[in-house]
Amino acid sequence: MAAFSISEIKKRIADFPKKNLIHLPTPLQKLENLSQELGGPEIYIKRDDMTGLAFGGNKSRKLEFIIQDVLNKKADAIVTWASLQSNWCLQTAAAARKFDIRPILILFKTYDLPEEYDGNLLLDYILDADVIIKEAEKGKAVRIEDIYEIVKAVENEVKEWGHTPYVAPIGGSMVGGSMEKPLGAISYVNAFVELLEQAAKQGLEINYVLHATGSGGTKGGLAVGAKALKEDTKVLGISVSENKESYGKEVLTIARDTVKALSLDLSMAKEDIIILDEYIKEGYGILNKEVSKALRFVAIKEGIFLDPVYTGKAMAALIDLVQKGYFKKRDKVVFFHTGGTPALFPNKQHLVNLLKK
Ligand SMILES: Cc1ncc(COP(=O)(O)O)c(C=O)c1O
Structure with a gap:
């Protein structure tokens, strides 16, 4: 049983006013070709690259709350x-x-x-x-x-x-500076609520959510959302820069601050923050062969562009995990597309070199 109902969580989030900056809900789509090609679980995509602010991305969800805080x-x-x-x-x-x-x-x-x-x-x-x-x-x-x-x-x-x-x-992400509450993470508790509502409409039972993680707000918010509303959904964060020990502690702090800000009687533990750090490879922002192949694969199979620093790495991880048999065939995995595509262009030379080889 879920620790909280969706309406309770929505009520807590409503205590934090926000500016309407983006189109919500973002689409939840099945990646038919990708799922078939990989022959593993059913893969879905949550299109947070389509938020509609600038070129879209996870940060625009966060900024709805943060801009309101700036104005306040x-x-x-x-x-x-x-x-x-x-x-x-x-x-x-x-x-x-x-x-x-x-x-x-x-x-x-x-x-x-x-x-x-x-x-x-x-x-x-x-x-x-x-x-x-x-x-x-x-x-x-x-x-x-x-x-x-x-x-x-x-x-x-x-x-x-x-x-x-x-x-x-x-x-x-992390409380600090002028931001006294983890507003970014709160926006991702909201995103988890949105995802569950969409999944219910589509008759979809989600087993895994997979996303790229950097400063931790997306991870912290999704982890709290899952713990509060659907504990059997595992949220896998693919780290793009930090090792899971030290970074896991930071995300746990964000998650605990989020629980506190929303006054949820919920205890977030180390095990609730799942981070995979083996895909950092050469380091933050450094493209590699697997990432370039993942970018091309998703573009060709689905007509969707990922970014070279975050979602490309997360997709390379997803492909690798499927190939290693990490998921069951009947599992439903939701990949969060968190945006970032403008960074494809300054990386053009690296990308072309890797794709040419
Ligand atoms: C495209 C993209 N995806 C994912 C992330 C990671 O999100 P977070 O910083 O909330 O961990 C970022 C962060 O900059 C990003 O730009």
Whole structure:
């Protein structure tokens, strides 16, 4: 039996007001060709790449809640950070602009991509976002401990410009900066509710949800949703950057903060946070043969483009798990497409080289 009913969870989420920025529900579709070709479980896709804000993606769900928080706090600028080709930063800039909030993005060069107006960097430019580019260790995601001073300095500078800045933590995931509640994760509890309602309409019993995980808000929210509403659905997070021990602890913190924020009598344990880290391979944002093959496979079989940093890695993992016999043939697996496709373009050279071989 579920610990909570859908209507109870919806009521708790409704305590957190949000701005309507996106088209919901996002489609839940069966990947007929892919399922048949792989000969394993039935594979479905949740199209969070089709949210309709900028180029879509998981971050726009989070931003519905975060932008409302920015407005509640009467801030008129938003300072955030991530990697050079960050989807989070693009989505933040697009959402902020709609509400006349000035976006200030600190972008770290965590991989060897040129600082050209391409992919998300081009879109940031079209949005006239303030962009500050900084050097960083390659192949690793940005960690707040390493860049705290930089963010603080930018926040102070923005104040000197006469603005009231809202500091949004990377990915809108971990509570911090001006965000006092795990709003990103709450939006993904909501996404789990949405998924269950769609599945019920389609007569679908979901056994697994699989998604890419980076800053942890998506993972934390989905894990809480599953624990509260359907504990027999396993949520598999494919890490793109961090090893599962240290990262698992961070996600558990996000999940526990989420349970607390929603006043749920639910105890989230280490075992509730399933993270697979063996697909990180060469490091964060570094393309490999399996990812390039997964991108081409899904494009050819389903006419759907994945991104090279997150969903491509998650799909390479899904394919590998099917081939290893991880799932039963009658299982139903939902793959979350969390967006990020603009990053295909700045990665064009790597991608073409890998696909040519
Ligand atoms: C396309 C895409 N998918 C998945 C993720 C991971 O989501 P989260 O940061 O909530 O773990 C990100 C994060 O940037 C992303 O851009």
